[in-house]
Amino acid sequence: MGRRSKSHETVAAGGTRRPTRAITSYDVARRAGVSQSAVSRCFKPGASVSRQMRERVARVARELGYTPNAIARSLITRRSHLAGVLISNLTNLYYPEVLSELSQRFVHRGIRLLLFTLPRESDVDQVLDQFWSYRVDGVISAARLSLQQVAMFDQRQMPLVFFNRYLKERPVNAVCCDQAGGAEMLVTRLAAAGHRRFGIIGGPPDSVVGRERTESAQARLAQLGITAVKTVGGNYDYESGGRGLLELSKAFKGHPDAVICANDVMALGCIDFARTDLRLAVPERLSVVGFDGVAPAGWRSYQLTTLRQPVQRMAEAAVSMLLDCIEEPGRPPERRVFTASLVEGGSARLGDGQSSGR
Amino acid sequence: MGRRSKSHETVAAGGTRRPTRAITSYDVARRAGVSQSAVSRCFKPGASVSRQMRERVARVARELGYTPNAIARSLITRRSHLAGVLISNLTNLYYPEVLSELSQRFVHRGIRLLLFTLPRESDVDQVLDQFWSYRVDGVISAARLSLQQVAMFDQRQMPLVFFNRYLKERPVNAVCCDQAGGAEMLVTRLAAAGHRRFGIIGGPPDSVVGRERTESAQARLAQLGITAVKTVGGNYDYESGGRGLLELSKAFKGHPDAVICANDVMALGCIDFARTDLRLAVPERLSVVGFDGVAPAGWRSYQLTTLRQPVQRMAEAAVSMLLDCIEEPGRPPERRVFTASLVEGGSARLGDGQSSGR
DNA sequence: TTGAAAGCGGTACCAA
DNA sequence: TTGGTACCGCTTTCAA
Numbered sequence: 001m002g003r004r005s006k007s008h009e010t011v012a013a014g015g016t017r018r019p020t021r022a023i024t025s026y027d028v029a030r031r032a033g034v035s036q037s038a039v040s041r042c043f044k045p046g047a048s049v050s051r052q053m054r055e056r057v058a059r060v061a062r063e064l065g066y067t068p069n070a071i072a073r074s075l076i077t078r079r080s081h082l083a084g085v086l087i088s089n090l091t092n093l094y095y096p097e098v099l100s101e102l103s104q105r106f107v108h109r110g111i112r113l114l115l116f117t118l119p120r121e122s123d124v125d126q127v128l129d130q131f132w133s134y135r136v137d138g139v140i141s142a143a144r145l146s147l148q149q150v151a152m153f154d155q156r157q158m159p160l161v162f163f164n165r166y167l168k169e170r171p172v173n174a175v176c177c178d179q180a181g182g183a184e185m186l187v188t189r190l191a192a193a194g195h196r197r198f199g200i201i202g203g204p205p206d207s208v209v210g211r212e213r214t215e216s217a218q219a220r221l222a223q224l225g226i227t228a229v230k231t232v233g234g235n236y237d238y239e240s241g242g243r244g245l246l247e248l249s250k251a252f253k254g255h256p257d258a259v260i261c262a263n264d265v266m267a268l269g270c271i272d273f274a275r276t277d278l279r280l281a282v283p284e285r286l287s288v289v290g291f292d293g294v295a296p297a298g299w300r301s302y303q304l305t306t307l308r309q310p311v312q313r314m315a316e317a318a319v320s321m322l323l324d325c326i327e328e329p330g331r332p333p334e335r336r337v338f339t340a341s342l343v344e345g346g347s348a349r350l351g352d353g354q355s356s357g358r
Numbered sequence: 359m360g361r362r363s364k365s366h367e368t369v370a371a372g373g374t375r376r377p378t379r380a381i382t383s384y385d386v387a388r389r390a391g392v393s394q395s396a397v398s399r400c401f402k403p404g405a406s407v408s409r410q411m412r413e414r415v416a417r418v419a420r421e422l423g424y425t426p427n428a429i430a431r432s433l434i435t436r437r438s439h440l441a442g443v444l445i446s447n448l449t450n451l452y453y454p455e456v457l458s459e460l461s462q463r464f465v466h467r468g469i470r471l472l473l474f475t476l477p478r479e480s481d482v483d484q485v486l487d488q489f490w491s492y493r494v495d496g497v498i499s500a501a502r503l504s505l506q507q508v509a510m511f512d513q514r515q516m517p518l519v520f521f522n523r524y525l526k527e528r529p530v531n532a533v534c535c536d537q538a539g540g541a542e543m544l545v546t547r548l549a550a551a552g553h554r555r556f557g558i559i560g561g562p563p564d565s566v567v568g569r570e571r572t573e574s575a576q577a578r579l580a581q582l583g584i585t586a587v588k589t590v591g592g593n594y595d596y597e598s599g600g601r602g603l604l605e606l607s608k609a610f611k612g613h614p615d616a617v618i619c620a621n622d623v624m625a626l627g628c629i630d631f632a633r634t635d636l637r638l639a640v641p642e643r644l645s646v647v648g649f650d651g652v653a654p655a656g657w658r659s660y661q662l663t664t665l666r667q668p669v670q671r672m673a674e675a676a677v678s679m680l681l682d683c684i685e686e687p688g689r690p691p692e693r694r695v696f697t698a699s700l701v702e703g704g705s706a707r708l709g710d711g712q713s714s715g716r
Numbered sequence: 717t718t719g720a721a722a723g724c725g726g727t728a729c730c731a732a
Numbered sequence: 733t734t735g736g737t738a739c740c741g742c743t744t745t746c747a748a
Contacts, residue, residue: 022493022514024725035735040727050733065513067490071433072725076740080429085473089458093653096454100447103475112488114440115473117461130470132425135380155423156380238657272658295451299596300630301659382741393719398743408717430741434724719748724741732734 023066032060084139101315138322159325171333175318182307182340183216193351199256200231201244210262241269264290264297287348305345381424390418442497459673517683529691533676540665540698541574551709557614558589559602568620599627622648622655645706663703
């Protein structure tokens with residue numbers, strides 16, 4: 001007999017000890033009077049097992065409450081069926097949607113989601129260690145990683161897909177939304193509708209997406225010859241929107257015609273501040289636009305004019321891209337760029353959209 | 359030599375094959391000229407290892423990029439350092455906060471979070487299987503589980519802590535927020551302020567928390583002798599709030615004086631519908647209150663009167679309760695009940711709060 | 717303090 | 733189709 005049947009029998013003989021040990025395939029095998037490998041095969045989908053063997057084992061397994069140990073399995077198969085997900089902060093209102101979508105898709109494909117939220121960017125390194133030690137099959141990151149950090153991934157041949165970020169310095173797998181095109185289009189429409197004085201409320205300094213949004217807007221404004229443009233910093237939260245508008249109003253010694261906010265939540269804060277504190281009608285006297293298309297942007301009080309990201313399709317793309325990378329390790333990096341769709345809403349005067357353009 | 363050193367040497371001799379295998383403690387041991395067990399000990403906090411051994415191994419490990427395999431470790435220690443988290447739907451706006459808090463606390467304690475979101479309650483059984491097979495150390499559930507499902511947990515001696523739910527039928531570990539007390543207090547204040555016709559917009563049928571909120575409100579209303587009370591169903595989403603108010607208005611052939619919504623998001627929908635569609639001033643002609651204390655409830659457009667749950671403290675309690683259960687398996691179930699705090703806001707006329715009470 | 721050896725609970729290959 | 737056996741990569745006695 002094998003090396004372990006002895007010890008298992010010992011335990012069985014020990015009798016009185018309380019059964020803190022979980023049921024194993026050996027227990028099922030002994031009780032069913034078959035070999036342990038047979039039990040293992042019965043739990044493998046396409047295995048060659050006779051019908052009676054399968055039934056016999058299934059019955060005993062059910063009686064004993066046996067569930068295969070995924071930990072042990074992944075030790076030898078080198079597939080943990082675990083995917084790591086890295087998200088900077090869940091309070092962003094946009095991320096919960098992303099996370100929810102990712103989670104559904106993964107479950108659907110038999111993959112478990114190991115979640116890591118980052119209070120601060122500096123904690124990334126700790127988290128990466130967890131990925132290495134848990135031997136996750138791959139990682140989706142909605143947080144920024146340094147070049148060095150990314151290098152560690154391919155050094156370990158660990159599949160990595162970025163969600164809404166990427167690296168300029170080198171090609172990486174990424175699912176993105178075209179922020180630049182959307183921002184330019186927004187600016188074009190706003191300018192065509194007669195806005196001349198533009199305020200921009202940016203995201204936090206370390207947000208690549210935010211910078212992309214604001215810089216594209218600025219570039220397009222410059223292109224159109226509009227020079228009355230002020231930019232202030234923001235933090236992606238509701239308060240930033242109001243604070244930003246206040247700063248802009250001071251800078252303009254009046255108020256801008258239009259405010260472009262780097263995300264929806266700031267835009268909502270901006271609208272509320274305009275209406276409540278500055279007594280400025282939106283959109284009549286002030287146009288406000290945002291980015292993301294989160295749920296509250298659509299609420300009646302706001303009806304925000306915004307660029308909605310196709311979160312569902314992006315999540316689907318990210319998950320399937322990650323799985324492709326896992327299946328085919330040598331795969332060259334790919335970048336899939338989705339287009340945001342304009343939600344016209346009612347917080348900005350956009351004109352008819354037919355005017356002169358690019 | 360051991361049974362495996364042979365095979366490891368073979369691989370090393372094989373040479374040309376690409377190193378798809380990750381670095382193991384054997385690789386480090388060979389390179390450092392020490393035993394594998396020594397390497398293992400060097401990565402165990404309180405182990406008895408000489409300083410030079412520790413340094414030597416650490417150096418080689420760094421050179422080789424070695425990270426201990428947590429999978430293999432947990433196979434023998436029977437501790438995965440994985441906690442399962444079960445959440446019904448992340449779109450609820452309240453759950454992302456909870457999840458974020460839980461995640462932080464777990465990371466803090468060296469525990470990884472295995473996330474499961476449920477599109478439908480019926481999927482619970484599948485998810486449970488995952489818990490069993492991944493041998494998570496414990497589970498926090500913010501989703502409802504049946505008596506049978508809970509029974510499977512203690513059958514497997516798997517620690518379980520409910521978040522904001524519990525079972526009437528039997529004691530379980532749970533961290534809750536006192537919905538009933540809060541609801542009664544709200545009703546009392548509203549009644550004292552002169553409201554007589556009450557509308558209630560409930561949660562989905564399977565939400566225990568929602569039922570508790572509405573039933574307590576109803577009970578208190580009955581106690582106060584107020585009979586003009588109508589209840590309609592809701593779905594916890596924004597639209598439910600508007601739809602609910604519409605239904606209530608029909609039922610009352612006019613409109614209620616106050617609407618109690620089973621969560622904040624419905625309350626916000628209710629306010630918007632009242633103001634925009636019914637042209638009813640809130641709070642002057644209609645008082646609206648909610649439950650939860652989510653971020654948008656505090657936005658200037660709403661300033662919702664609501665009962666805020668102490669999410670952070672509750673998350674902390676849930677995590678530490680779970681860890682306690684893991685440390686001390688036989689521990690009898692405990693229920694920790696937190697109190698919601700009234701956010702007076704500006705969406706309801708509450709009077710001075712000094713009036714006659716219970 | 718160090719090393720040898722026996723598992724943890726599976727999978728996979730091989731011969732029967 | 734079935735059973736025997738060698739691992740996966742680590743922890744943990746037990747001697748030395």
